Amino acid sequence: MLKQFLRRQAQSFAYRLLLRNLPKPYEHVGGYCWRSRLPRSLPKADSTLLLFEDRRYLGPANSRRKHVESIGRGWYRHDDEVIYFSTPDNTDPNTNRREYSYSVSSWLHTRNSGVANNLLHREVTDSAIASDVEYALAGSKYRNVCHEFGIHDLVDKSILELGPGPSCAWALLMACYGASVSVVDPYPATWDASYHPVFLSAFRNAVADLPGTDVSPISDLLEEQDFSEHVICRHEEPVELLEMDGESFDIVFSNAVGEHFFDCTAAFKQLHRVTKTGGWGFHWIDFRDHRDFQTPLEYLSMSDAEFAREFGLRRGEIGNRWRANEMSAVIEQAGFEVVRREPTIQAESTYLEAFIPRLRASGSSRYRDIPAAELQRLGELVVLRKH
Ligand SMILES: C[S@@+](CC[C@H](N)C(=O)[O-])C[C@H]1O[C@@H](n2cnc3c(N)ncnc32)[C@H](O)[C@@H]1O
Structure with missing residues (x-):
């Protein structure tokens, strides 16, 4: 019980430290796809950018833009300072009363990530x-x-x-x-x-x-x-x-x-x-x-x-x-x-x-x-x- 409580507190602290609000406005691009502009100082597209809705991971990351538009469901991609994203239930992120945040922390990335199962590292024992x-x-x-x-x-x-x-x-x-x-x-x-x-x-x-x-x-x-x-x-x-x-x-x-x-x-x-x-x-x-x-x-x-x-x-x-x-x-x-x-x-x-x-x-x-x-x-x- 105490262990669980401490773990939750530590997680909440880590998230406060590592997550940044996804900048608004969220402009509609087409289909289920929305766009947010990130600060220019961020790493490039192949980085470990993670996207969250109410602190839950979205993904898969690095999706194709046409899939973000036609499928939605939380799929997203990051092209330089622009993030193209969708919400998990394909609602409008401007009005669905949820919070969107992102992180480029490699520590968070190794703990989970928006990576699809097929791309996870496999054991070689x-x-x-x-x-x-x-x-x-x-x-x-x-x-x-x-x-x-x-x-x-x-x-x-x-x-x-x-x-x-x-x-x-x-x-x-x-x-x-x-x-x-x-x-x-x-x-x-x-x-x-x-x-x-x-x-x-x-x-x-x-x-x-x-x-x-x-x-x-x-x-x-x-x-x-x-x-x-x-x-x-x-x-x-x-x-x-x-x-x-x-x-x-x-x-x-x-x-x-x-x-x-x-x-x-x-x-x-x-x-x-x-x-x-x-x-x-x-x-x-x-x-x-x-x-x-x-x-x-x-x-x-x-x-x-x-x-x-x-x-x-x-x-x-x-x-x-x-x-x-x-x-x-x-x-x-x-x-x-x-x-x-x-x-x-x-x-x-x-x-x-x-x-x-x-x-x-x-x-x-x-x-x-x-x-x-x-x-x-x-x-x-x-x-x-x-x-
Ligand atoms: C549970 S795994 C099964 C993998 C393998 N067939 C097996 O039996 O071990 C599901 C697979 O379906 C793929 N998948 C999920 N949605 C899909 C879709 N809409 N069209 C094609 N493949 C999809 C996943 O990427 C993953 O490779």
């Missing part, structure tokens, strides 16, 4: 690498599900993976089975010279033992010491704003990404557009409140306004709280046939019994009256087909 390789090999589930649906050969199949994570390992594994692979992520990992060579060497050894693989895509990356475009074609954008040509992909995969879409309707429309006629989609979606998997439905009690702010402040990592049936309905509206919905995670009955009365009592939640049966399903593999 033997055990961390072994566990990353084990996780990477779990990407075999992409190939296994293809087999189940009669796609026995991935050679020359054109595959898109959404949100591939920090090393694109599952996409790379598909390339080792002969597929031509693209990935899309608004925050693609950058090559980390202290991590990727070690991880990829270990991954290559493990993939070499799998029948039917050719590890040359991994060797190519190791040789070039970069995410080479001829091995994996990387698109730096969210699914909702895909710019690639229509009818491009035989198969689209994702794992733990659909729950982070900020606009599911737009995302599945785009996926329908870029999938070839006759093409497939395999999406593992986790419908839990990502703040705490032990209490996986808590976010359903929030009002839309509360949730929109929380979603933005947590950079979408909380999960978009769409329920499995809602997601399935937009997938069909986008034009896909939903071929199969397979449950992967179910809620515990003791948790549901305690949660449902609280949900029913939450006056302002859009989910207040959702049927209990729909709350049970917390994770799903959704299989789609474009006809």
Whole structure:
């Protein structure tokens, strides 16, 4: 108790010392983007400028300006003395009664930051690498599900993976089975010279033992010491704003990404557009409140306004709280046939019994009256087909 109190006091003192008010006026630039002019003495764009709303971090930092405008949700960028920013719930910063501040403290930056998960520094110990390789090999589930649906050969199949994570390992594994692979992520990992060579060497050894693989895509990356475009074609954008040509992909995969879409309707429309006629989609979606998997439905009690702010402040990592049936309905509206919905995670009955009365009592939640049966399903593999 005392420890917590002292920690809060110390944090409050540090913030008072390190945070500066973001200078007004906040001029509207376009869409959800606002502009503030900072003192000329500040470091340049690639610095560690952090932006806060009521002392909570916004981000991701260093976003593309067009994404700040079209997505908002707290994304921002810093170009010399100008900061282009958005608010987490896309409200007007001039009138939403919140305080905006910034800091260029590298100490604060190392403690948290507006950096996207994919860009965080990764551990290079033997055990961390072994566990990353084990996780990477779990990407075999992409190939296994293809087999189940009669796609026995991935050679020359054109595959898109959404949100591939920090090393694109599952996409790379598909390339080792002969597929031509693209990935899309608004925050693609950058090559980390202290991590990727070690991880990829270990991954290559493990993939070499799998029948039917050719590890040359991994060797190519190791040789070039970069995410080479001829091995994996990387698109730096969210699914909702895909710019690639229509009818491009035989198969689209994702794992733990659909729950982070900020606009599911737009995302599945785009996926329908870029999938070839006759093409497939395999999406593992986790419908839990990502703040705490032990209490996986808590976010359903929030009002839309509360949730929109929380979603933005947590950079979408909380999960978009769409329920499995809602997601399935937009997938069909986008034009896909939903071929199969397979449950992967179910809620515990003791948790549901305690949660449902609280949900029913939450006056302002859009989910207040959702049927209990729909709350049970917390994770799903959704299989789609474009006809
Ligand atoms: C929880 S991680 C999953 C990473 C990896 N697929 C895995 O299973 O380990 C979510 C990934 O989705 C990406 N992401 C979030 N929103 C996205 C969007 N709108 N479009 C594409 N990717 C997105 C994130 O940057 C991140 O790489």
